[in-house]
Amino acid sequence: MSETKTLTCVACPKGCEVTVKYEGNEILDIQGNACPQGADYAREEIIAPTRILPTTVAVKDGALPLVPVKTTKPISLEIIHDAMKIIGKTKVKAPVKIGQVIIENILETGADVVATRDLPKKAG
Amino acid sequence: MLKLKKDVVVIGGGPAGLAAAVKVFDNGVEDVMILERDFELGGILPQCIHNGFGLHHFKEELTGPEYAQRFIDDVEDRDIEVKLDTMVLDVSPDRKVYAMNREDGFLEIEAGAVILAMGCRERTAGAIGIPGTRPAGVLTAGTAQRYTNIEGLLPGKEVVILGSGDIGLIMARRMRLEGADVKAVCEILPYTGGLTRNVVQCLQDYDIPLLLNHTVTRIEGNERLEAVEISEVDENLKPIPGTEERIEADTLLLSVGLIPENELSKKADVVLDDRTGGAIVNEGRETNVEGIFACGNVLHVHDLVDWVTQEAEIAGDWAAKYVKGDMRRSDSKIKINAGKNVSYVIPQNIELEDKDRKRIPLYMRVTTPLTACEIKLSADGEELYSFNEPFAKPGEMLSVPLAQKTLNDLGKIEEITVDIIEKEGE
Ligand SMILES: Cc1cc2nc3c(=O)[nH]c(=O)nc-3n(C[C@H](O)[C@H](O)[C@H](O)COP(=O)(O)OP(=O)(O)OC[C@H]3O[C@@H](n4cnc5c(N)ncnc54)[C@H](O)[C@@H]3O)c2cc1C
Numbered sequence: 170m171s172e173t174k175t176l177t178c179v180a181c182p183k184g185c186e187v188t189v190k191y192e193g194n195e196i197l198d199i200q201g202n203a204c205p206q207g208a209d210y211a212r213e214e215i216i217a218p219t220r221i222l223p224t225t226v227a228v229k230d231g232a233l234p235l236v237p238v239k240t241t242k243p244i245s246l247e248i249i250h251d252a253m254k255i256i257g258k259t260k261v262k263a264p265v266k267i268g269q270v271i272i273e274n275i276l277e278t279g280a281d282v283v284a285t286r287d288l289p290k291k292a293g
Numbered sequence: 294m295l296k297l298k299k300d301v302v303v304i305g306g307g308p309a310g311l312a313a314a315v316k317v318f319d320n321g322v323e324d325v326m327i328l329e330r331d332f333e334l335g336g337i338l339p340q341c342i343h344n345g346f347g348l349h350h351f352k353e354e355l356t357g358p359e360y361a362q363r364f365i366d367d368v369e370d371r372d373i374e375v376k377l378d379t380m381v382l383d384v385s386p387d388r389k390v391y392a393m394n395r396e397d398g399f400l401e402i403e404a405g406a407v408i409l410a411m412g413c414r415e416r417t418a419g420a421i422g423i424p425g426t427r428p429a430g431v432l433t434a435g436t437a438q439r440y441t442n443i444e445g446l447l448p449g450k451e452v453v454i455l456g457s458g459d460i461g462l463i464m465a466r467r468m469r470l471e472g473a474d475v476k477a478v479c480e481i482l483p484y485t486g487g488l489t490r491n492v493v494q495c496l497q498d499y500d501i502p503l504l505l506n507h508t509v510t511r512i513e514g515n516e517r518l519e520a521v522e523i524s525e526v527d528e529n530l531k532p533i534p535g536t537e538e539r540i541e542a543d544t545l546l547l548s549v550g551l552i553p554e555n556e557l558s559k560k561a562d563v564v565l566d567d568r569t570g571g572a573i574v575n576e577g578r579e580t581n582v583e584g585i586f587a588c589g590n591v592l593h594v595h596d597l598v599d600w601v602t603q604e605a606e607i608a609g610d611w612a613a614k615y616v617k618g619d620m621r622r623s624d625s626k627i628k629i630n631a632g633k634n635v636s637y638v639i640p641q642n643i644e645l646e647d648k649d650r651k652r653i654p655l656y657m658r659v660t661t662p663l664t665a666c667e668i669k670l671s672a673d674g675e676e677l678y679s680f681n682e683p684f685a686k687p688g689e690m691l692s693v694p695l696a697q698k699t700l701n702d703l704g705k706i707e708e709i710t711v712d713i714i715e716k717e718g719e
Contacts, residue, residue: 176493177489177490177492177493178490179490179493179494181348182345182348182349182488182490182596182597182689184488184489184490184689186684218498220494220498221344221354223342223343223344223356224342224470225342225441225442225445227445233443233444234444234445235442235443235444235445237339237342237356237358237442239342239344239356246498249470250470253470253471267358267359267362285342285356285358285359286339286358286359286361286362287362
């Protein structure tokens with residue numbers, strides 16, 4: 170039995186409504202996407218949804234107590250909470266540079282966790 | 294009092310102020326200064342740690358801090374003068390800017406042109422009047438975002454969110470990821486106020502219920518919030534008796550709208566538009582006060598920072614022209630009207646001469662969600678042309694071009710009206 174699902178593509182803020190017909194892991198038809206990214210998104214969304222994970226990491230001696238970070242690639246939605254546990258136990262020392270790798274290859278996903286801003290040392 | 298003279302003063306160092314200052318500089322007006330009350334540049338972006346910024350402008354997906362960093366780098370590369378920890382207190386109609394900081398004390402800056410880029414603030418519980426007590430634990434979503442992402446303090450463990458604006462949706466996910474139990478997002482309208490992608494990525498991904506046609510009807514708790522009562526509402530947005538439900542929560546986040554921050558603009562005699570809460574501007578983003586420009590969230594609330602950047606660049610271009618004496622007004626002013634299903638159009642007036650431009654982009658929002666619709670432009674009642682859109686939502690801004698050639702062909706006209714209507718039979 171085939172199933173149909175209407176998804177909102179999140180590849181960009183346009184938010185196309187994409188309708189996918191599928192049976193198990195087999196995609197039968199994709200409609201409503203304005204660009205190829207929409208089709209890729211819909212395919213992936215049915216088979217194995219992934220997301221970029223943006224969060225924060227604690228900083229020692231920083232001008233602020235936290236530095237924002239993100240995964241360099243989308244990771245499986247299923248392991249987001251496990252990734253959060255690891256990131257929650259991590260602490261880096263100031264100064265931090267934008268793009269600096271904080272955790273390499275988190276949970277063997279091939280994605281690194283990198284800083285998304287510069288953070289200087291606490292003054293004084 | 295320290296007295297200075299500058300060609301252009303930019304008030305606010307968020308994405309709007311940064312992009313405007315860079316544009317002014319790149320147009321050859323290098324005597325430009327940014328005044329920012331915070332300890333760093335970037336405006337609201339440093340606390341918006343999520344991804345989703347820059348897809349239009351940079352064609353890649355950045356987080357808020359990364360987007361801000363690009364413009365901060367641009368400002369630093371040009372050695373544009375910045376005063377941080379500097380609060381602007383007053384602006385006069387003849388463009389004197391009064392500010393204060395620890396280093397200089399009081400400052401008076403005589404500016405050739407002023408660009409207002411103060412952003413917006415959030416509506417609060419008081420502003421929407423929920424019955425009940427006012428315990429700790431009731432705060433705006435943006436304040437919660439600052440606590441969580443900048444200061445490292447989680448505002449609570451059991452959360453209800455009122456309002457489905459983007460900040461509320463983003464914070465639902467953020468608090469869930471940090472281990473809080475986000476029990477529901479209540480939206481009084483039958484549709485969400487945020488971007489659809491945020492409903493998917495922030496609520497559906499984490500099974501957080503979105504209760505449309507629901508609002509908070511009571512707040513309980515003395516020192517700390519203990520529970521909220523929610524109710525379903527009818528078509529007139531009135532709570533329906535008998536639908537009350539009590540939800541235990543220690544935190545209520547309000548994401549019930551943003552208001553452009555125009556206290557300073559009013560002091561400078563800038564006239565505001567009731568619909569946007571921001572200034573009435575011409576296509577150069579100049580307000581009714583000559584030489585005072587506005588852009589970003591202080592002009593109208595934007596959902597995407599990319600649009601903020603575009604608007605700031607327009608303001609920067611024209612502010613530079615103004616200072617150089619290159620800005621000419623045509624003898625007629627065309628009024629742009631928000632017609633059927635349109636809540637507002639920016640700019641509100643067209644009155645500047647520009648031989649080189651091909652088109653003037655018009656930015657607008659719809660009042661209600663529409664599908665298979667047509668954006669129609671007409672001049673003094675006569676239809677010009679139209680654009681098709683598969684759908685339009687109040688939360689997502691639309692932009693259509695008004696061709697300069699059309700304006701030239703039309704000759705003298707009084708007004709242009711934009712209507713957005715659903716096509717029949719679809
Ligand atoms: C919480 C939140 C989440 C968002 N999420 C997204 C998203 O996912 N994607 C996206 O594209 N966009 C998003 N946006 C929208 C985007 O971030 C904003 O539209 C953008 O930051 C507005 O830029 P701005 O420069 O106009 O205002 P702001 O960024 O608010 O900057 C205004 C600056 O002016 C300063 N200022 C104000 N008054 C004074 C004064 N009197 N003296 C001196 N300085 C002053 C303030 O300190 C501030 O730094 C979000 C916005 C918010 C609020």
